Amino acid sequence: MKIKLWPRRITLRIALLYSVVFSVILVVLNASVLYGLKYYLIYQAMDQVTSQAEAIKSKLGEIKGDVNLFEKDLIFSSIPNENIYTKIFDEKGNVIYSSKRLERINIPHDVNIDIPVKIDKYDKDLTYLNTIFKSDDKVFYIQVIKDMENEYLFLKLLFILMFFADAAGIFVSFIAGYFVTKRALRPVDYMTKEVREIDAHGLNKRLKIYGEDDxxxxxxxxxxxxxxxxxxxxxxxxxxxxxxxxxxxxxxxxxxxxxxxxxxxxxxxxxxxxxxxxxxxxxxxxxxxxxxxxxxxxxxxxKSIKLNKEEFNLKDVIKEVAEEIKMLNESKNIVVKGQNDINIMANKKLIKELIRIFLDNAAKYTSSDGNIEIDVGKDNSKAYIKIKDDGVGIPKEDIPHIFDRFYRVDKARAKETGGAGLGLAIAKWIIEEHKGSVTVKSEVGKGSEFTITLPIFPPV
Ligand SMILES: Nc1ncnc2c1ncn2[C@@H]1O[C@H](COP(=O)(O)OP(=O)(O)OP(=O)(O)O)[C@@H](O)[C@H]1O
Ligand SMILES: [Mg+2]
CATH class of the missing domain: 1.10.287.130 (Signal transduction histidine kinase, dimerisation/phosphotransfer (DHp) domain)
Known part of the structure; x- marks a missing residue:
């Protein structure tokens, strides 16, 4: 059986991810604090042993003649003491003074002179400094040793404290993360419920919008x-x-x-x-x-039609369609004018259909001796075709709808003129497919003018 370690619920996932990131940050932060603190304490200890040695040197300097026992006690008791011990050797290396706790520890007195050193020896962490005191007639080796026990104990305690505080912090962050995320994602639950209620019959339902813009x-x-x-x-x-x-x-x-x-x-x-x-x-x-x-x-x-485009002369195609329409409407006066040299890159069959639709309308909605004029030209990078008639015109309020499917202005006359109201819907689709546009100007009783634009070829 495969065990899924990564929970499926987003809430749990976010809470978990949040706690993992938080724990990594905590561990890195705490480790650097402990590490930094340890080095700070070591440097502080080195400082202490150095100043202790300096203090002893200056006391020794004040003593005239031999250093007797009484004076030794006086020297060393007067120095502030924090686990710091002293040994003094004479020129030949004989110990002439030693703090009691240091008897077991033997660090050579004539190495690392004047350099504070940290050693882990004798199960203890020690920091020591060897230095030489010279006067006219005597030489003393002074060894100052600091036992780091207290400092290391402090670090250990801090580590344990941090460990428990971190564990508690991570736990709380997980719980808090879980509840905060759950609360933040509550709208998703609502949405799921609402969306479930929307089906093909309930398409009029909408999701409620809660809260601010998030x-x-x-x-x-x-x-x-x-x-x-x-x-x-x-x-x-x-x-x-x-x-x-x-x-x-x-x-x-x-x-x-x-x-x-x-x-x-x-x-x-x-x-x-x-x-x-x-x-x-x-x-x-x-x-x-x-x-x-x-x-x-x-x-x-x-969108399942693939347009096979080819380059052709626009006016030639218009003339062809105009001839067709003329044959069917012999009494009407149909004129094609404008520029001869305009080519477009398009699907020829669809463009013919497009022109047929407009000319058919122009013929259908004019009187038997009506005039229809088709003008071809170009305007910047666009070719235009204007189809103008002096027919019945289109009422203003109908103009926005004439390109809708099955829309016809005069439904009563529908029988007479024939047609289903699909012509202009198809025309609009053909124009859109060819990245063109269409505009209408019309006045009832005076006539209509449709202007179609199409991209010219080659593009300019
Ligand atoms: N040149 C025009 N003059 C006056 N009215 C027009 C003209 N062209 C279109 N219309 C109006 O716009 C309506 C929609 O035209 P469209 O070509 O889509 O449909 P149709 O001509 O009625 O039928 P179909 O084209 O499907 O045979 C027409 O019914 C007509 O009322
Ligand atoms: Mg039509």
């Missing part, structure tokens, strides 16, 4: 924004499906009506038969056209 409220806001977009696209998808079904239902009922008619009278009556066949043909074609457009829009939504 990471979690920002997360909740981002999540709510995402829900807004999801809900919007869900609604639009639903609307699209219901509008599309609605649009398909009309031709199907027409076809059904003609089939009924055929069934009843068509078998004998040639005229009825012909009328029905014509009508069914037209409706089927319309339906095919509608389904093709719906599929194009759906593909565009899925």
């Amino acid at each position: 990471e979690l409220t920002r997360l909740a806001k981002t999540f709510n924004d995402m829900l807004d977009r999801l809900e919007d696209s869900f609604k639009r998808q639903n609307m699209f499906v219901s509008d599309a079904s609605h649009e398909l239902r009309t031709p199907i009922s027409v076809i059904k009506g003609y089939i009924d008619m055929l069934d009843r009278w068509g078998k004998e009556d040639k005229a009825v038969l012909q009328e029905a066949i014509e009508a069914i043909k037209k409706e089927t074609l319309d339906m095919e056209h509608l389904i093709e457009r719906l599929l194009l829009l759906a593909k565009g939504d899925n």
